[in-house]
Amino acid sequence: MAKTAALPASDATDRAGRRTGLEREDIVAAALVLVERDGPAALTMRRLATELDVGTPTIYWHIANRDELISEVVRMQSSRLAEIKVTGKTARERVYRAARHIWTSSIEHRAITSLAHQAGMSSLLTHHLEAALVMELEAAGLVGRDAAEASRAILSAIVGALVIALRDVSASPPDYRPDALWATTDAQITPATRKALRTASDLDALSAVTLRAVVDHFVPA
């Protein structure tokens, strides 16, 4: 069984005299470093154990599952992202900036974003940022279902762009890559458009434009 989550007192030297002094938090922190350094696939229990100079069962004493480990890693990253200062004159602008911040930080820590996303925990990762977004939405006059809907629509726009930005093109065989697909398609498309579809786009700019459109649609001027 795993240790209970919240300890009553942990005054630094509380339970330090044990074997290695390994704490739940240390494991999570090491996992976070491992993911950011070597990518999401590198987060295996054995590799993490080696990194901590420990046997695998030691990790399982502190943490129940790999899933729990991942959610803990994501949560730690989420709380690190917590501090934001949203600027902007109009309420609309502030909502946009808050949304944009979710995109920026997700791209900045793409390894953990991928990990969270892969484990279906993207909402956990962005929760604090989402809370900030909701606060700005309320400041802009949206309350209740309106605020919730707007928040979800904005988040979905961000996630969509993230998925496209972070996908691993090298996973699919060369013939099935987007550019090859558009080169060989038999659809009746203008050569100019075809060429534009083949070239990689600036997803950062695209996300900004889409975000602006969605925000403008939901937030009154």
Next chain:
Amino acid sequence: MAKTAALPASDATDRAGRRTGLEREDIVAAALVLVERDGPAALTMRRLATELDVGTPTIYWHIANRDELISEVVRMQSSRLAEIKVTGKTARERVYRAARHIWTSSIEHRAITSLAHQAGMSSLLTHHLEAALVMELEAAGLVGRDAAEASRAILSAIVGALVIALRDVSASPPDYRPDALWATTDAQITPATRKALRTASDLDALSAVTLRAVVDHFVPA
């Protein structure tokens, strides 16, 4: 080494007198059935081999990798989705309907959508539908980079909603589920909004609204 992809002649009884008459296409079809029936996680090489009453190396003779198998499965599904008839009076409406069709069919075959998405091949899955979308965009007057940008923005809006709609909530521990998160957050949010955020939303309607907003933004009236 795998057999070359395109065979010159395969007149039904062409290479039928072999051992089991197992063809590359049969494997892919069986994999497709397996995924649609038992979910993306069920697609293991051994299980697929058992399903075909064959040893695993047999599959590897026909198909190089698991990745190649997945991309082939996705491609087969993609071509099955190929036939669309887009209706609608205005060009804008037709673009919207084409986009909406991508959403609908992705939800309808959610197991394969998840598989493609997980393997980073969502673009392969939706390629034919995307081509139809681009054609409507051109009919609406967008060409070249404008068409490509609009297409990507629309697709990103769809994918974002899909990720939220198809994510597995049961994967994360109860304390970290969206509703629990909003229940325990210390952000300064109106109780009404908080309640709205906790209740599950109609993602189909949400996707429709978001899609409408993005289409309206990119396609001139």
Next chain:
DNA sequence: TAGAGTCCTATGACACTGTTACAGAGACGA
């Protein structure tokens, strides 16, 4: 009819994954 060559398949293994049963070491209270 016999031999050669090519295509396809099965046996069994390798390295890796998450997970756990079990034994034992270290520190603590009695």
Next chain:
DNA sequence: TCGTCTCTGTAACAGTGTCATAGGACTCTA
């Protein structure tokens, strides 16, 4: 000193993708 609780290592289980290898089955040639 004796237990007891907390933690850790050894070794294993079942499962994964992948492949080396041997051999069967068919077609073609002599």
